[in-house]
Amino acid sequence: MSTRQARTGKAVLPGPQDTGTPPDEPVARVRRARALPGREPRRGAPVRGWPGNAGAIAARFLTLGLIVAVALWAAAPLVSAQNWTGTAIVAAVTVAGLYVYLTPRRLPAKYLFPVTLLILALQVFPVVHTMSLALTNIGDGHLGTKQEAITAIETSSVRREPGSAEYRLTVAERDGEPVFLLAEGARAYVGTAAGLRPLEGATFGPGGRITAAEGYTVLTVAQASARGAEVTGLSVPVEGGAIRSQGLSRAYRGTAQLSYDAACDCVTGPDPAAASGSGSGDGDGDGEAVPQKVWQADEEQGRFVAVDGTALPQGWKVDVGPANLTAALTDPQVNAHFLGVLGWNVVYALSVVALTAALGIAVALVLHHPRMRAVRAYRTLIVLPYAMPAFAMLLVWRDMFNTDFGLVNRMSGLEVDWLGEPLTARLSVLLVQLWLGFPYMFLIATGALQTIPSEYLEAAQVDGATAWHRFRKVTFPLLMLALAPLLVSSFAFNFNNFNGVFLITAGGPFPADNPAVGATDLLITYTFRLAFGQQGAQYGLASAMSVYVYLIVAVISIISFRRTRVFKEVDR
Amino acid sequence: MRRSTHALAGALVLGLTLTACGGGGGAAQQSSSAPAAAGDTTLLIWADQKRSATLKPFAEAFAKENGIKAEVVVVAQNQQQTFTTASQAGKGPDVLVGAHDWIGNLVQNGLIDPIQMTEEQSSGYVDVARKAVTYDGQVYGVPYAVESLALYRNTELAPDAPKSFDEVVATGRKLKAAGKVEEIVGYPVSQQNGQSGDTYHLYPLYTSAGGYLFGTTPDGDPDPADLGVGTKESVAAFERIAGLGEKGEGALKRSFTSDNAASAFYEGKTAFMVSGPWRLADVRTAGVKYDITPVPGFEDGGPARPFVSVQSFFVASKGRNKALAQEFVTGSLASPEVAQALFDADPRMPALKQALEYAAGKDPDQAKFQAAAENGTPLPTIPQMVAIWVPFNTLIHAAVKGESVPEAVEAAAEAISGQLKQ
Numbered sequence: 001m002s003t004r005q006a007r008t009g010k011a012v013l014p015g016p017q018d019t020g021t022p023p024d025e026p027v028a029r030v031r032r033a034r035a036l037p038g039r040e041p042r043r044g045a046p047v048r049g050w051p052g053n054a055g056a057i058a059a060r061f062l063t064l065g066l067i068v069a070v071a072l073w074a075a076a077p078l079v080s081a082q083n084w085t086g087t088a089i090v091a092a093v094t095v096a097g098l099y100v101y102l103t104p105r106r107l108p109a110k111y112l113f114p115v116t117l118l119i120l121a122l123q124v125f126p127v128v129h130t131m132s133l134a135l136t137n138i139g140d141g142h143l144g145t146k147q148e149a150i151t152a153i154e155t156s157s158v159r160r161e162p163g164s165a166e167y168r169l170t171v172a173e174r175d176g177e178p179v180f181l182l183a184e185g186a187r188a189y190v191g192t193a194a195g196l197r198p199l200e201g202a203t204f205g206p207g208g209r210i211t212a213a214e215g216y217t218v219l220t221v222a223q224a225s226a227r228g229a230e231v232t233g234l235s236v237p238v239e240g241g242a243i244r245s246q247g248l249s250r251a252y253r254g255t256a257q258l259s260y261d262a263a264c265d266c267v268t269g270p271d272p273a274a275a276s277g278s279g280s281g282d283g284d285g286d287g288e289a290v291p292q293k294v295w296q297a298d299e300e301q302g303r304f305v306a307v308d309g310t311a312l313p314q315g316w317k318v319d320v321g322p323a324n325l326t327a328a329l330t331d332p333q334v335n336a337h338f339l340g341v342l343g344w345n346v347v348y349a350l351s352v353v354a355l356t357a358a359l360g361i362a363v364a365l366v367l368h369h370p371r372m373r374a375v376r377a378y379r380t381l382i383v384l385p386y387a388m389p390a391f392a393m394l395l396v397w398r399d400m401f402n403t404d405f406g407l408v409n410r411m412s413g414l415e416v417d418w419l420g421e422p423l424t425a426r427l428s429v430l431l432v433q434l435w436l437g438f439p440y441m442f443l444i445a446t447g448a449l450q451t452i453p454s455e456y457l458e459a460a461q462v463d464g465a466t467a468w469h470r471f472r473k474v475t476f477p478l479l480m481l482a483l484a485p486l487l488v489s490s491f492a493f494n495f496n497n498f499n500g501v502f503l504i505t506a507g508g509p510f511p512a513d514n515p516a517v518g519a520t521d522l523l524i525t526y527t528f529r530l531a532f533g534q535q536g537a538q539y540g541l542a543s544a545m546s547v548y549v550y551l552i553v554a555v556i557s558i559i560s561f562r563r564t565r566v567f568k569e570v571d572r
Numbered sequence: 573m574r575r576s577t578h579a580l581a582g583a584l585v586l587g588l589t590l591t592a593c594g595g596g597g598g599a600a601q602q603s604s605s606a607p608a609a610a611g612d613t614t615l616l617i618w619a620d621q622k623r624s625a626t627l628k629p630f631a632e633a634f635a636k637e638n639g640i641k642a643e644v645v646v647v648a649q650n651q652q653q654t655f656t657t658a659s660q661a662g663k664g665p666d667v668l669v670g671a672h673d674w675i676g677n678l679v680q681n682g683l684i685d686p687i688q689m690t691e692e693q694s695s696g697y698v699d700v701a702r703k704a705v706t707y708d709g710q711v712y713g714v715p716y717a718v719e720s721l722a723l724y725r726n727t728e729l730a731p732d733a734p735k736s737f738d739e740v741v742a743t744g745r746k747l748k749a750a751g752k753v754e755e756i757v758g759y760p761v762s763q764q765n766g767q768s769g770d771t772y773h774l775y776p777l778y779t780s781a782g783g784y785l786f787g788t789t790p791d792g793d794p795d796p797a798d799l800g801v802g803t804k805e806s807v808a809a810f811e812r813i814a815g816l817g818e819k820g821e822g823a824l825k826r827s828f829t830s831d832n833a834a835s836a837f838y839e840g841k842t843a844f845m846v847s848g849p850w851r852l853a854d855v856r857t858a859g860v861k862y863d864i865t866p867v868p869g870f871e872d873g874g875p876a877r878p879f880v881s882v883q884s885f886f887v888a889s890k891g892r893n894k895a896l897a898q899e900f901v902t903g904s905l906a907s908p909e910v911a912q913a914l915f916d917a918d919p920r921m922p923a924l925k926q927a928l929e930y931a932a933g934k935d936p937d938q939a940k941f942q943a944a945a946e947n948g949t950p951l952p953t954i955p956q957m958v959a960i961w962v963p964f965n966t967l968i969h970a971a972v973k974g975e976s977v978p979e980a981v982e983a984a985a986e987a988i989s990g991q992l993k994q
Contacts, residue, residue, distance in 0.1 A: 140955065141680040143660050152682025152889060156710060160688045221638035225613045225896035232894050246688045247899030254688065272708075313680035313955065402766060404755075404827035419766060420826060420973065508767035512970030512980035515963040515987050518767075529962065537653070 060101070067097050093117065127550070134324050134543035142302050142315045142540075149316040150260045153267060153304070156314075157258035161241055168209040169251040171224040171231055172216040178230050180243065181210040181218070182251055190216070191236030191243050191251075209249060224248050258312075267295040267304045267312060324544035337517040337526070342552075344426070345522045349495040352433045353487050359434060360441025361479065365471070368449045379446075386439035394503040397432045401504070420509050422519035429520050433500050437490070441483075448482035449475070484564040492557050496549065498524045523549050614641040615896050618655060619669035621646050623883075626917040627669070634904045640896065652677065659683045659890045666891035667901055672704040672882040673951040675712045680955050684886045685894065686710040687902060698942075701923035704882040704950035709791060713884030714901050715923035716914060719848050721776060721878040722944035723868065727861045729753060729843035736871040737777065740844050741816065741823045747843055756823040758833030758845035761972050766829055769968025771961060772951075773830065773846060774813070776876035779949075780869030783809030785960055786952060796956040796992055801964065802985025807978050810971045812870065819974030826972055849920060849941050864940040866947060880948035882923060921945070959991035 071094035078086040100109045136142075167189075170181040180191035181199060188202035188210055205211035212218060224231055225248065235242040241255040258269035271293040295304035295312050303315030328338075363382060367375050385393065400407040401418040409415060419425045452475060460470045494500070501507060507518035507525045517526060527549065531542030615635065619627055624646045635642035645665065647654050652674045658664040660681075668684070678684045689711055694702050701715035723740070725733065729747055734740045744756030760773045775785075782805040787798025800806055816823045830847065837845035838858035845851070846867055855862055869876035885901045887894060904910060911927035915934075921941045922928045932939040951957075963984040970980035 140656075140677055143656070143681050148682055152679075155889065156679060156682075156686050158686065158688075159710065160690075163691070166690050221896070221899070222613055222640045225638075225640065225893050225899075228893050228895040232898075244688075245895060245898075247902050248895050249899060249903055252688045252690075313676075314682045315680070398766060402827050402829075402832070404825060405832045406827075417826075503765070506765045506767040508966075508969075510768070510966040510969070512966070512973075512975040513983040515966035515984055537656075 064098065064101060067094060067101070130543045130550075131547055133539055134547050135319055135321060136317050136540050137302055137320045137324075138317045138540045139538035141313060142317050144316055146297070146302075146316040149303075149314045150267075152314045153258055153312055154256055154260060157269065158244065158254050158256045160252045160254040164253045167243065167251040167253075168207070169245055169247075169249055170210045170218055171245070171248055172213065172218045174216050178219070178224070178227055178234060179216065180234065180236060180245065180251060181213055181216060182243065183208050183210050188213070191234075193234060193236070196236050196238050196243065221248055264294075265297045267297075268292055269295075320540065324540045325547070327541065328544050328548055337514075337521075338523075341517060341521050341523055341526050344520070345495060348426075348430070348501075348520075348522060349491050349497075351430055352437060352494045352497070352500075353491045355430065355434045356437035356441045356490070357445075357483065357487060359438040360443075361445045361483075363438070363442050364445035364449055365475075368446065382442055383439045385435055386443070390436055391499060391503065393436065394432065394499060397428075397435075398504045401428050419505050422509060422511075425505050425509055425520050429501055429504055432504055433494065433497065436500070437494075440490075444483060444486055445479060448479050451482070452478045485561065488557055488560040488564065491560065492553050495522075495553050495556070496524045497522065498528065501525050502528070523552070612641055613893055613896065614643055615667070615893055615900060616665040616891070617642065617644045617667040617669070618647050618651065618665040619644060620651060621648055622918060623669050626914060629917075630904065630910055630913070631900075634900055638896075642900075655888075656681055656683060659888055662890060664888050664890055666888055666893045666897035668886040668888055670884065670886060671951070672713055672715065672884050673953050673957065674886075675705065675707045676953040676955040676957070678886065679707060679712060683889050684712055685889045685898075686712055687714060687887060687898070689902070693902075693906070696925055697923050698925055698928065700880050700945060700948060700950060701882045703792065704880060704953070705884050706792075707953050708793065713882075713886050714906050715882045715884045716905065716911060717883040717918075717920035718880060718923050718942075718945055719850070719883070719920065720880040720941070720945040720948045721773065721846055721848050721867055722864050722941055723866065724837060724845040724847060724851070724855060725863050725865065726837070726840060726843045727863050729840070733863065733865045734844075734868055737780065737868050737876070738871045740868060741821055744823065744843060745821070753840070753842050755825075755828075755836055755842040756821070756844075758828065758837045758842040758847075759824055760828050760830040760833045760846065761824050761968065762826050762829045763965065764829055764831065766827070767969075768962070768965035769826075769972070770830070771964045771968065772879055774968050776846075776867040776869070776878045777813055777816075778806075778809050780873040780876040781809035781812040782874060785964075786954075786956075794952040794954050794957075796954060799985065799989055799992070801960070801967070801988055802981060806985075807981045810967065810977045810981055812873075813968070814971040814974060814977050817972035817974055824972050826969055852919075852937060864937055864944065866944040875947045878944065878948045879951040880945050881951045883920070956992055959988050963987035963991075 071090055075087055075090045078090060097113060100106050100113045165184055167180075167182040167184050170183075172179050172181050177192070181202065182189040182191055182196075183202070183204065185208070186204075188199040188204075189196050190199040190213070191197075199210075199213055201214045202210045203212040210218075219227075231245055231248070235244050238253060241253050243251050243253050245251050258267050260267050269292065270290040293306055295306045297303075298305045298311075299318060300320070301311070301315070302318035304312045366372065367378055367382075372378075398419075399405075403409060403415065403417050403420065406418070408418065416424060418428050456474050456478075457470055460474050465473065501520050501522050502525045505518065505520045507521040507529060509520075510516075510518045521529075523545075527542060527545040531538045531545065615631065617624075617627060617631055624644045628644045631642040631644050651668075651670055655664055655668055655670075656678070660683075664683070675684070694711065697715055698718060701718050702711075705711055705713040705715050723734075729752060730743050734743060740757055744753065747753045748756055760770050762768065763770045783803075784800035784805070786794035786796060786800060789795040813824065814820060818825055833842070833845055834847060834851055834854065836842045837847075838854065838860060840860065852864075867876045867878055885905055887897045887901055891897050905914075906924070908924060908926040908930075911922050911924040912930045915922050915927055915931045919931070919935060919938070921938050922931050928938070928942065932942065967980050967984040971977055
């Protein structure tokens with residue numbers, strides 16, 4: 001619950017007196033409209049045409065300068081990355097911004113422009129991005145492109161030839177090309193992409209590395225690492241393998257076991273099952289003896305799959321269409337518990353809203369009573385839970401519910417297994433959320449109570465209404481006018497209250513016969529475990545699930561807002 | 573009017589700044605594919621809080637020696653996830669410090685490179701460490717510290733080292749009956765959240781009672797095709813664990829997490845605690861007279877095999893200075909001198925044999941942890957291991973709570989094999 005909600009709350013506070021006098025807003029509009037024509041004639045003279053004094057003009061120049069500076073700052077990396085779409089977007093936004101703020105006209109746009117940008121950047125983009133992820137198989141093992149997967153497969157398949165000696169490596173340069181100066185005992189070689197040659201006239205340093213050689217410029221570590229990609233990419237072909245660098249001072253002889261062939265779009269290499277059986281340590285002479293295995297690229301799964309169904313671990317991201325979205329509906333592992341979880345989720349969100357609102361309003365009413373003393377002190381105390389970091393408070397509560405060591409059982413002398421039984425666990429999460437949430441409702445209700453004119457209540461009193469009747473018929477309806485939209489947003493918030501459940505029970509307790517779904521699981525915690533808890537991170541599936549959660553919350557919110565609006569019309 | 577102009581200007585600045593931030597973030601993400609900027613070479617190392625402080629001097633020494641810069645960045649939370657995301661976006665480090673059981677996942681994501689060691693180099697490490705960092709026949713990390721669970725014992729309350737876990741429970745019961753302690757044994761059954769069982773801590777008892785998670789391939793890697801959960805042995809093992817649970821002996825309780833088990837031990841409220849070397853410093857501070865022995869198995873069971881996790885240095889595939897990272901990890905950090913200095917800075921059982929001798933000479937407790945790790949199995953690195961955690965954690969809770977074991981085991985086996993098929 002953010003200040004955003006609080007502000008919305010203020011804006012919708014109806015104030016019954018509004019019905020009599022015209023609201024502020026139109027007045028301002030009229031005043032502005034009247035001021036504008038005054039400016040119009042002066043537009044012809046550009047220097048004097050701008051309203052405001054020197055300070056305002058300076059501020060405006062500063063602002064425009066800032067826009068341009070930010071645009072340049074954002075565009076520079078995009079241009080160097082040749083990301084023309086991004087550059088175009090930045091350019092378009094900048095031009096639009098300059099246009100809107102350079103012209104004295106387009107007053108509404110001056111306000112709408114930043115707001116629209118913010119909505120696009122913070123609301124629309126994430127939703128669209130999530131939806132697009134939902135259509136892919138992105139997740140552990142499928143993060144990058146196919147080319148990245150191929151590189152990873154080939155790189156990680158390079159095996160050092162067992163028993164082969166290690167070379168002492170010196171990285172040098174000749175004609176701008178990096179070369180390896182290799183020392184094996186007292187023998188010196190030079191290795192290039194063309195092959196390995198003996199090296200004459202090399203000087204050996206301590207540790208057996210070559211420190212100088214005629215015709216070659218030895219590179220320092222800093223120089224060599226600046227050309228790191230060339231160094232790690234250089235492989236010196238030798239009989240039965242290639243010499244590659246391992247760092248900047250060692251090199252080894254090894255062979256890439258797996259290689260990609262674009263012609264068949266497949267990866268070929270020795271069969272791991274056979275290779276491990278025969279012992280891979282026999283060197284390359286026996287290469288023919290090891291049966292070869294072929295992993296064919298499967299563009300639907302995004303991985304290389306062999307005929308026997310085994311796949312290489314490194315895969316890539318592919319579009320899977322609506323598979324994730326339908327999986328949420330058809331996969332028995334996913335949907336078997338969907339309704340049960342949804343049911344508890346609705347109960348949880350409704351209960352939290354009802355309980356926090358009831359307690360918040362009750363406390364607000366008590367403190368609103370004219371004969372109440374030390375109101376300020378009480379208010380401070382009551383708002384305290386709201387002021388504390390919820391994250392830490394949730395963890396403290398979790399530990400307080402511990403059966404043997406928790407404060408709750410110790411203080412009360414009970415031996416209740418609070419978080420271990422479904423019913424008590426549900427009670428616990430509700431209780432904690434009530435404690436965390438009621439100060440917010442209290443604040444809102446206190447504010448709304450101030451706006452209810454005392455005349456109404458006095459009139460009711462004169463008519464002989466009891467205190468209960470006065471509350472039921474006057475205070476409560478007026479209060480609900482202010483609170484209803486906030487209750488809806490509070491419902492939406494609690495519907496997805498991940499921390500409130502996950503930090504306390506982690507969705508548990510889990511029934512012994514079904515570890516997939518716990519008694520306090522909300523859709524969002526259930527989704528989280530489904531997507532991240534089990535088979536590694538499955539961002540695609542998680543996105544699909546959050547699209548569903550988003551849809552549910554959106555539908556519920558729209559319906560509720562509609563209903564509250566109806567309520568308001570009737571009241572008027 | 574004038575004031576309103578000012579307010580307008582102020583609002584504009586604010587609005588635009590905010591917009592710029594939003595736009596800037598997007599732009600920064602998009603620019604990730606830009607080639608590495610030329611200029612000063614900076615070796616970027618990611619480590620958690622404790623280790624980054626330890627590593628810093630070594631990184632700086634390496635940088636100075638080679639005329640480059642080095643930066644050690646603290647990543648306090650979710651290191652593996654953060655590394656994966658950042659590397660994929662081209663903003664990852666060159667060297668990552670982490671636990672060896674990340675290897676399987678990082679390899680399938682193509683994010684770490686194999687490290688080529690000669691037989692001579694790799695034989696310098698203790699067997700379990702060498703085995704732990706080997707995945708699919710390739711070494712993927714340079715191991716530097718070995719950690720496994722052990723049994724801490726309060727020697728004032730329980731002078732004799734127990735030979736079996738049954739003896740631990742018997743001694744604990746006697747002490748509790750005599751009113752000297754409140755709890756039989758400080759055995760972390762639950763994870764920190766208290767809501768799910770702790771596979772890592774319970775694994776020694778599970779193995780001693782005859783259970784296993786995965787079979788073994790001829791290579792020595794865990795074999796996902798042979799799932800041990802759901803077998804007769806696993807049911808028997810959990811019956812045994814349930815016997816110690818809340819409806820049995822009352823030695824294992826779901827209310828125990830690693831934190832409150834430790835505080836009970838520090839305060840002398842229990843004579844035994846199952847924990848790892850990370851508690852050693854606190855045990856010493858607490859002033860408890862202690863001894864460390866391997867986690868004992870059941871009297872009639874096999875040896876208890878704790879998981880061994882090996883802290884390792886990884887070379888990032890997508891780092892900007894891969895050659896330099898390899899040089900730092902295999903050349904500088906793997907040397908016995910640095911391993912010893914690392915031990916001095918942060919006393920953890922070194923993986924390098926030479927440094928281990930040095931450590932054992934300096935601190936006799938290190939030899940005890942070495943003995944505790946002897947029976948251990950490396951925490952499986954295969955990516956399939958993630959399918960185990962959630963169902964197995966739930967299974968532990970069900971058994972300790974006293975629910976029907978065969979059903980719980982069957983449900984867990986079903987959940988795990990369902991995940992493995994995907």
